[in-house]
Amino acid sequence: MAGQAAPITTRAPAVSVGTERAAVFLLGAALQLNVLTSSFGLPFQRLSDLLPFLLIPWLGMRRAVIAEALRSIAPLGAVLALVGISMVLKAHKQAGDVYLTLVLLLYVVQAFILLVLFRDHRVEDAFCAGLLAGLLASLGVLLLASSGVALERFGLAVPTDGLDEELKLFVEDKQGGLWASGNETGHVFALGGVAALMLSLRYRLKAIYLVYVVALLASFPLTNNRAGLFMPLMVFALLMRRNLRASMVLGVLGVLGLLLVAWSLTGEIPLPNTLAQAIERRFADDHNVSENFDERFLSGITALRLVVAYPFGVGEVARREELKALTGLVTPHNGFVSLALQNGIAVALLLIAGLVRILSAPGRFGPFLTYSALFLIPSMMFEELSVNQYFLFFMAFILASLAQSPDPPPETA
Known part of the structure; x- marks a missing residue:
């Protein structure tokens, strides 16, 4: 009819959604297959540290992202300010401290944008698919590295030049592939279970999680990481419980x-x-269980004392030096404690508050954030992962969720 107004649609154009899906797929793949760009002389440690400079300006210009940012400018600004202030107030500031803090700030902004885009499940699924594709590629790199192939020049392995003999033996015993050692790789692969669980439940294809578990178990003989198996295998048992038969169990x-x-x-x-x-x-x-427990207890208690002594953080390099001087060890074997030592008590409490907020209302925050919290906590409790870019990225999701309403607008898909 002449003069009748055309209906206004909120649905994003198919081409735009397609490019967003491609971008977040590549981002997810890059997070797992996280090439060491520093090996090529670039001023970034890893590929995931470079991508925010490309993706934030492009994805951040979406109308929904701008609208959400304007609504959440106060809480998002508070989160960013608190993390930024920690860089200024910590007792010792070195290049590594500034770099990791800036990376975390960029990751929080990028995570905020992604959480808005994830309201379209097609984009969220593409990111999860990218994580799993990158995990399989990273597993391939681990297998190649274990066969003696030199991958450092391609940015696919952490250089071991300059390490003392004891540390070299440790790295050889617990191989890490793209990461420093199996203690990191096992937990990075474990956190990949978030993507596998998301896609398995959303599309009712348990085979996705089964393939993921097989890949995780295939990495174990090389990483020798037990703690990273706990949560994925527990979820696997819950997921497959209805498919178990007495004959299979026997x-x-x-x-x-x-x-x-x-x-x-x-x-x-x-x-x-x-x-x-x-x-x-x-x-x-x-036979080292008792000694290992004693070491973890000693380093953990001493690290907590340092947290009290340096409430605003002591810095990444300095906290290792102080802990080694007091205990002979360089790690508290706990990601939350090490984060408090690096960035201060306030930042660690902010992360914990985000985890509690999500897990106290999982239905309101959705499966992605809920599964991220569930998989993140056990790994952080067992290992120092607050300097690992993959874990920093998921920590950023938790921090960014503090700035958003737990009741998002209806899905645009």
């Missing part, structure tokens, strides 16, 4: 029983050599 128990008998009779586990050595070293033949 079959698995029978195989385990035969392996146990063979080990008791021969002293060897009849499995491929690398896998057998990993199981024996980390489960069957680990």
Whole structure:
């Protein structure tokens, strides 16, 4: 009819959504296959540190992002200011401290934008698919590195030049591929379970999570990281509980029983050599449990005392030096404590507040943030991961969620 106003649609053009999906897919892949760009002389440690300079200006210009930023300018500004102030107030500031703080600030802004875009589940799914694709590629790099291929010149391995012999032996025992050691890689792969669980439940395809678990277990003989298996395997058991049959359970128990008998009779586990050595070293033949517990207790208590002594943080390099001088160890084996030592108590409490807020109302924050919190906490409790870019990125999601309403507008998909 002449003169009738055309209906206004809020749906994004298909081309725009397609480019957004492609961009976040590549971002997710880059987070897992996180190339060391510093190996090529670039002023960035890793590829994920470069991407915010490209993605924030482009994705941040979306109308929905600008509208949400204007609504949330006060809480978002407060979060960014608190993290930024920590860089000024910490006791010792070195180049590494400034760099990691700036990276976290950029990640928080980028995470805020992504959370707005994730209201369209197609974009969220693309990001998760990218994470899983990058995980498989990163696993391939780990396997190549374990076979002796020199990957440092391609930015696919952390250089070991300059490390003392003891540390080199540790890295050889717990191989890390793209990351410093298996202690990092095992937890990075574990946090990849967020993407696998998201896609498995959304599309009712448990095979996605099954493939993820197989990939995670395939990495274990190289990373030797036990703690990273706990949450993914617990979720796997819950996810597959309805598919379990008595015959299947009895079959698995029978195989385990035969392996146990063979080990008791021969002293060897009849499995491929690398896998057998990993199981024996980390489960069957680990006589260092008591000493390991004592070390963690000593470093943890001492680190907490340093947190009290330096409430605004002591800095990344200085806290390692002080902890080593007091205990002979350089890590508190806890990501929350190490974050407090680096950036101060306020930043650590801000992260904890975000985790509590999400887990206290999972239905209002959605599955992505809920699963991120569930997978992030156990890894942070077991290992120092507050300097790992993959974990910094997910920590940024938690911090960014503090600036947003837990009740987003209806999905635009």
